[in-house]
Amino acid sequence: MGTEAQNADARGGSATGSVEPVLVAEGLVRSFGSLRAVDGVSLRILPGETFGLLGPNGAGKTTVISMIAGLLQPDEGTVTVAGVPMGRSSVEAKGHIGLVPQDLAIYPELSARDNLQFFGKLQGMHGRPLRDRVAEVLDLVGLGDRAKEQSKKFSGGMKRRLNIGIGLLHQPDLLILDEPTVGVDPQSRNAILESVEALSGEGMAVLYTTHYMEEAERLCDRILILDSGQAQAEGTRDELIELTGDADRVHLSGSGDLAAAEGAVAGIPAVASVHRDPHALDLTVRGAPTAIALIVNAATGAGMKLSNVEIRRPDLESVFLHLTGKALRD
Known part of the structure; x- marks a missing residue:
């Protein structure tokens, strides 16, 4: 990015x-x-x-x-x-503005080139400048080798790329x-x-x-x-x-004395919170890569038998959930 x-x-x-x-x-x-x-x-x-x-x-x-x-x-x-x-x-x-909507705005009976030329003329483009710009856009969206083919024969992805090309024509x-x-x-x-x-x-x-x-x-x-x-x-x-406090998530899966392990890891300064379920501990941790050895030693020392340890660094999905209470695709 x-x-x-x-x-x-x-x-x-x-x-x-x-x-x-x-x-x-x-x-x-x-x-x-x-x-x-x-x-x-x-x-x-x-x-x-x-x-x-x-x-x-x-x-x-x-x-x-x-x-x-x-x-x-x-x-x-x-x-x-x-x-x-x-x-x-x-x-x-x-x-x-070039607007590329969710719904496709192309003419299926026309070729990719003819679609672009049609929409280019609507934008006031003509002649050699239009032909040159159509060729540039076809290459940019990866349709140069399919320029003469009817767009109704395109895959969904190719139609999307043509749709973007239409929005780009007038620069x-x-x-x-x-x-x-x-x-x-x-x-x-x-x-x-x-x-x-x-x-x-x-x-x-x-x-x-x-x-x-x-x-x-x-x-x-x-x-x-x-x-x-x-x-x-x-x-x-x-x-x-x-905004989420820049905290990592640590997931400890396993068996044994999870209640004692919960108390042990909760006393580590880097651990902000601990949630226990029957087979795992979920921790919110500041600087998990640095603290993970101490966390593992505390959990196993308290009687937890670990089967998996996973560190989840903060990302945009966690920010989104934090702010909206929903996943992005909800």
């Missing part, structure tokens, strides 16, 4: 310096009847930054994206893209990818992730939603966790992990 600082250096500035954000969304609010779907969400994305928007189903992600893309008017708040305010009929602001300043790897094969999924990494490296701002935490870990420089329409936390991976 790239870092915000590395991306900022590549753009010739610092993350907090003179680089202007591509996207500024401030205080977004949207209600549907009595349901407040989004409640005061704000975010900023810099050039070359991949920003993750994560939340369980019903958190408000799609509503946020719709307001940013100009498909839905916020009840309150503002959106600015590349310095241009987004309004009800903001053609200029929308022109800076937008902001690319919005709404769960682009849903239902794709592993090879296509990896190709999509590599394409996103390349776009970020070239300076494009990317807003990325996913239900796969490993994708967020790999791609996103900063992440906003959304739940029940409200921002729960925002930051880099390491900043978010600090």
